[in-house]
Amino acid sequence: MIRKHLAAAVLAVLASAAIAQEAAPYTVAEGNKVDAKTLKGWKTWRQAACERCHGANQEGMVGPSLTDSLKALSKDDFTKTVLDGRAEKGMPPHPFLKGEKIDALYSFLKGRSDGKIAPGKVFGIDE
Helix, strand or coil, X not given: CHHHHHHHHHHHHHHHHHHXXXXXXXXXXXXXXXXXXXXXXXXXXXXXXXXXXXXXXXXXXXXXXXXHHCCCCCHHHHHHHHHHCXXXXXXXXXXXXXXXXXXXXXXXXXXXXXXXXXXXXXXXXXC
């Protein structure tokens, strides 16, 4: 009976890990090689010059650390914050980052927050 419960517990943990892995909005190899969507997110980060406030490694400056913030923010909250801004905290709105750009940016920043994507430049997985 104990073995049966132990086996069920192990399977539950493995299933949870598999679901969490599937839920990741990015694919990364070797720390700095990412899928096309996540690479687009890094390029969006650079084009929008987000590092001016959030630092080159997303760890904060005058703006908060995004590697910390994305541990707590849902994708919907992240999207709302970026698109609408937070004037009371000095965050301007970025309405030009709609659709694919905001999804890609979230993928990149979530990978950084999860510790899967190394700081610095990223490359395509196929490069």
